[in-house]
Amino acid sequence: MKTTHKRASIYVLAAGLACGAMNAWAAEKATVTPLFDQVSESVTIPAEIYGQFAEHLGSCIYGGLWVGEDSPVPNTNGYRNDVLQALKDLNVPVMRWPGGCFADEYHWTDGIGPKENRPVMVNTNWGGTVEDNSFGTHEFFNLCELLECEPYLSGNVGSGTVEELAKWVEYITAEDGPMAKKRKENGREKPWKLKYLGVGNESWGCGGNFTPEAYADAYRRYQTYCRNFNGNNLYKIASGASDYDYKWTDVLMKKARNHMKGLSLHYYTVPGWTGSKGSATKFSDDDFYWTMGKCLEIEDVINRHDSIMTVYDPNKKVALLVDEWGTWWDEEPGTTPGHLYQQNTLRDALVASLSLDVFNRHTDRVKMANIAQIANVLQSMVLTKGDQMVLTPTYYVFKMYAPHQNATFVPLDIQTSTRKVRGGREVPTVSASASKKDGNMHITLTNVDLNNPVEVSIPLDGVNAKLNGGEILTAKAITDYNDFGQAEKVTIRPFDGAKIKKGMLNVNIPAKSVISIDLSL
Numbered sequence: 001m002k003t004t005h006k007r008a009s010i011y012v013l014a015a016g017l018a019c020g021a022m023n024a025w026a027a028e029k030a031t032v033t034p035l036f037d038q039v040s041e042s043v044t045i046p047a048e049i050y051g052q053f054a055e056h057l058g059s060c061i062y063g064g065l066w067v068g069e070d071s072p073v074p075n076t077n078g079y080r081n082d083v084l085q086a087l088k089d090l091n092v093p094v095m096r097w098p099g100g101c102f103a104d105e106y107h108w109t110d111g112i113g114p115k116e117n118r119p120v121m122v123n124t125n126w127g128g129t130v131e132d133n134s135f136g137t138h139e140f141f142n143l144c145e146l147l148e149c150e151p152y153l154s155g156n157v158g159s160g161t162v163e164e165l166a167k168w169v170e171y172i173t174a175e176d177g178p179m180a181k182k183r184k185e186n187g188r189e190k191p192w193k194l195k196y197l198g199v200g201n202e203s204w205g206c207g208g209n210f211t212p213e214a215y216a217d218a219y220r221r222y223q224t225y226c227r228n229f230n231g232n233n234l235y236k237i238a239s240g241a242s243d244y245d246y247k248w249t250d251v252l253m254k255k256a257r258n259h260m261k262g263l264s265l266h267y268y269t270v271p272g273w274t275g276s277k278g279s280a281t282k283f284s285d286d287d288f289y290w291t292m293g294k295c296l297e298i299e300d301v302i303n304r305h306d307s308i309m310t311v312y313d314p315n316k317k318v319a320l321l322v323d324e325w326g327t328w329w330d331e332e333p334g335t336t337p338g339h340l341y342q343q344n345t346l347r348d349a350l351v352a353s354l355s356l357d358v359f360n361r362h363t364d365r366v367k368m369a370n371i372a373q374i375a376n377v378l379q380s381m382v383l384t385k386g387d388q389m390v391l392t393p394t395y396y397v398f399k400m401y402a403p404h405q406n407a408t409f410v411p412l413d414i415q416t417s418t419r420k421v422r423g424g425r426e427v428p429t430v431s432a433s434a435s436k437k438d439g440n441m442h443i444t445l446t447n448v449d450l451n452n453p454v455e456v457s458i459p460l461d462g463v464n465a466k467l468n469g470g471e472i473l474t475a476k477a478i479t480d481y482n483d484f485g486q487a488e489k490v491t492i493r494p495f496d497g498a499k500i501k502k503g504m505l506n507v508n509i510p511a512k513s514v515i516s517i518d519l520s521l
C-alpha cells in the first residue's frame with residue numbers, strides 16, 4: 001500500500017500486501033520520501049502542538065507538581081524539583097489549567113491570598129477529594145514562568161458568573177485598578193501575560209450540559225467581558241466537541257465564529273465510556289493493534305471537524321485546538337477511585353508518536369494539542385510516589401519530538417504496508433514526521449509491528465546530508481513500563497541503525513519502536 005502523508009491529508013495511492021499476507025522470510029520494507037520541493041519556510045509546526053494539561057484531579061497538581069514549601073520532597077518554592085527539571089527538559093510550550101471538568105466548579109477567588117484563609121471545597125468531579133486551594137492563580141502563573149511556557153486558563157462558565165471570569169482576567173493582566181490592587185496585595189506587582197483563555201470546558205457535559213445553541217449564546221456573552229488590559233491580547237477559545245459530535249462544531253461555527261480564535265476538540269483513545277476500559281499494562285497483541293487504530297482515527301475526526309469549519313471559515317482563521325487527548329485505561333488497582341491514575345507502557349508511547357504525527361501534518365487548522373495529563377493522571381509525562389519520580393515512555397516520545405517545535409514542516413510521502421485491525425481500520429506499519437531548523441533536519445519514525453523490523457529507505461533527493469546521530473525508544477515487551485525503584489525498562493538509547501549511502505538514508509527500525517534521526521543539510 002502506498003500512502004502520501006501531506007500536510008493535511010493522507011492519499012491512498014495504491015493497494016499493496018497486508019502484513020499477514022507477506023512472505024515470512026521477506027524483510028518488511030517501506031519508503032519515506034521527504035517532499036523537499038513542497039517545503040514552505042512559512043509553514044512551521046507550532047510548538048503548542050506539544051502542549052500539556054494540568055487539572056486539579058487526583059495527584060496531578062498536589063504531589064505531582066506541587067508539594068508545598070514545607071515538604072520533605074526537594075522543592076523550589078513548593079514545586080517539586082525533579083518534576084520541574086524533567087519538564088524543563090521537555091520545552092513545555094503551553095500548559096492548560098485548572099481543568100477539565102474541575103474548571104467549571106472552580107472559583108478563582110478561593111485560590112488567592114494567605115493560604116490559611118483559603119476556603120476548602122469538595123472536588124465533586126474527581127473522587128470527592130477535599131481541595132484546599134493551596135495551589136491557585138499565583139502558583140500556576142509562577143510555575144509557567146519557571147517553565148517559560150504560555151499559561152492557558154480554562155474559565156468557569158458552568159457554575160460561574162460572567163463577572164467572575166471578567167475579574168479573573170483583570171486580576172491577572174491589569175496594571176491598575178481594583179483587581180490589580182488585590183493582586184499586588186497578594187504579592188505580585190507586575191501583571192502576568194495571558195494569551196490563551198478557554199471559556200468553559202466540555203460545555204455539552206460536565207461544563208453545564210448546554211445545548212450547542214445555548215452554549216454558543218453563553219460563549220458570546222462571557223467572552224464579551226473578557227477584556228484586553230494594558231496591551232495583553234487574549235486568544236479566546238470556545239469549548240468544542242467531543243470526538244464525533246459534528247453538530248456541536250457546526251452550531252458553534254455558525255453562531256459564534258466571529259468571537260473566537262479557537263474551538264477545542266477532545267479525543268481520547270479509550271475502548272468505551274461505560275464498563276472496563278482495560279488494563280494499562282495487561283493487554284493482548286490484538287488489543288495493542290486496536291489501540292493503534294483507535295488513536296489514528298483522530299485523523300478522520302480532525303478532517304471532518306475541519307471540513308465543517310471550512311464551510312464557515314475557508315481561510316482557516318479559527319483554529320481547532322485538541323486540548324485534551326491521550327489514552328484512558330482502567331485506574332491502577334489499589335489507587336483512589338476517581339483519580340485516573342494509570343501506568344504508561346510502550347503502547348502509550350506509540351499512541352503518542354502516532355498522534356503527534358497526525359497533528360504535525362494538520363497544522364493548517366490544528367494549532368495546539370494538550371495531552372491529558374502532565375502528571376499522575378491518564379497518559380502522563382511523569383508519575384510520582386512520595387519523593388520518587390518515574391519518567392514515562394510517553395515522556396520520552398515528547399523528548400524525541402521536541403525538535404519539531406517551531407521547525408519548518410517537511411511533508412512526507414510514506415509507502416508502507418498496512419494491517420487490518422479489530423474495528424476495521426487499516427493501520428500503516430510506519431508513521432513519521434520530519435522538520436527542518438537551522439540547517440538541520442529532524443526525522444521521527446515509528447514501527448508499530450510488534451514482531452518485525454522494517455527497512456526504511458529515505459531518498460534525500462540530491463541533498464548533501466550528514467548523519468548527526470539518532471535515538472531509539474523501545475523495550476523487550478510492548479507491555480513494559482517504568483516503575484518506582486527499578487531500572488528503566490523503556491528509555492531512550494543511542495541508535496546506530498541508520499546509514500547514508502549514495503543519497504539514500506537507510507534506516508532499520510526494530511519492531512515496536514520509535515526512532516529519531518538528526519541530519520545536517
Ligand code: AHR
Pocket residue numbers: 055099100101102201202324372373378
Ligand atoms: O482529563 C480528564 C477529564 O476528561 C477532563 O476533566 C474532562 O474535560 C474530560 O472529560
